[in-house]
Amino acid sequence: MMVGHALLAFALAALIANRYWPAERALAFGVVAGVFAATPDVDMTYALIGLAQAGLGGVWKMTAAFWGSSQLVHRAVTHSLVVACIAAPGFVLITGSRSRRAIGALVLSALVWIAFVKSGMLGAGVMLVFVLAGAVVALVAEWRTTLRPRDLFVAAVFGLLSHPFGDLFTGEPPQFLYPFDMMVFHSRVALLSDPTLNLLAIFGLELATGWLAIYAYFRLRDDHRHDERLLSHIHGRATLGAGYALSVLFLPAPTLDVSYHFVFSVLAVGAVGVGPKLYPLRSFHVERDPRTWLCTGMAAVTFAVLAYAGAYITA
Incomplete structure (x- = not known):
């Protein structure tokens, strides 16, 4: 859900803001909200220690070491509604006058101190990375946008x-x-009782947030022009993603506990998006528009997930 956090916040914030502001300002607001939504996951930086300790022992060993180390602090210090309510005004204050910057620095420093008292050096270190990252986001937003x-x-x-x-x-x-x-x-929320279908449903939610973000982008751009319409950027080769259904025959059924083989392989289907356009009268035409790469790749992955779900249910 790392990318999904940012995409969902961007889409919702931009679409809601567009009801009151011009599209350009709403897009800027959505982008800033999306970047802030991704900021709590900077606590994953600690997992790099586990990855370094694992060395080059194979992709599965490295992946296990990465996620194993991340569990020490992930979704704890930075994923708090209390911390968010304190950090948000602190981030904004450091973009103001000298006196406001001093107050903002004190607020953010207090968060680091609280984390140290509660979780020791590890918690304080993670909180420090979080407040520095959020401060950078706020300063760049103040510099690059017209947001008040x-x-x-x-x-x-x-x-x-x-x-x-x-x-x-x-x-x-x-x-x-x-x-x-x-x-x-006390426990995560399961959408479906079958562990594989539950994973597919959650992956489907992730895809839905991606499509919502793409829709928001096109909606807030000049959607009166044909070349800005979303569907015109989805090439027919995206249907090749349906061939991923065959993987149900030789890949173990994925679950939330063991999902790497599914996630990595199904995302690789998105490479279809950068393939050439085939025409009857010429060999190929390379698509140069990144929007078409993205939309076609997303469509290919969507076809792949739907086809795999159908094959799994009927297998």
């Missing part, structure tokens, strides 16, 4: 608060009220 401090605050709050809820489907529930020892959810 109030707009920036809303984007930060929306992005940071939306992130933890997306993680309810894929692993251990986040610590919503960190640093307080109160559990809101």
Whole structure:
């Protein structure tokens, strides 16, 4: 869900903002909200230690080491609604005058200190990376956009608060009220009882957020021009993704606990998006528009997941 957090926040924030603002400003607001929504996952940087310790021992060993190390801090310090409500104004304050920057620095420093008291050096280190990343996002947004401090605050709050809820489907529930020892959810939310179909349903939600983000982009661009319409950027070769259904015969059924072989291989189907266009009167024509690569690749992956689901159900 790492990418899904950003895409969902971007799409919702941009589409809602477009009801009140011009498209360009709404797009900027959506992008800032999306980047803030991805910021809590900087806690995964600690997992790089586990990856370095594993060495080059094969993709599965390296993957296991990466995720094993990440569980020490992932979805804890930075995935808190309490932390989000404190960090958001802190990020905005450091974009203001000197006195406001000083207050913002104190607020963000307090978060690092709280994490140290609660979780030791590891928690403080992760929180430090989080506040630095959020500060960079806020400063770049203030520099590159016309968003006012109030707009920036809303984007930060929306992005940071939306992130933890997306993680309810894929692993251990986040610590919503960190640093307080109160559990809101004790286990992840399962959409379906069958573990493989549950994974496919969650993957489908991820794809849906991707399509919503693409729709938001095209909607807020000049959708009155034909070349800006979404469907015109999906080439027929995307249907080749349906061939992925054959993998049900030789790949183990994926689950949330063991899903790497499915996720990596089905995403590879998206390479169809950068393939050449075939015509009867000429050998091929290389598509140069990145939007067509993206839309065709997404469509190919969507066909692949739907075909695989159908094959799994009927197998």
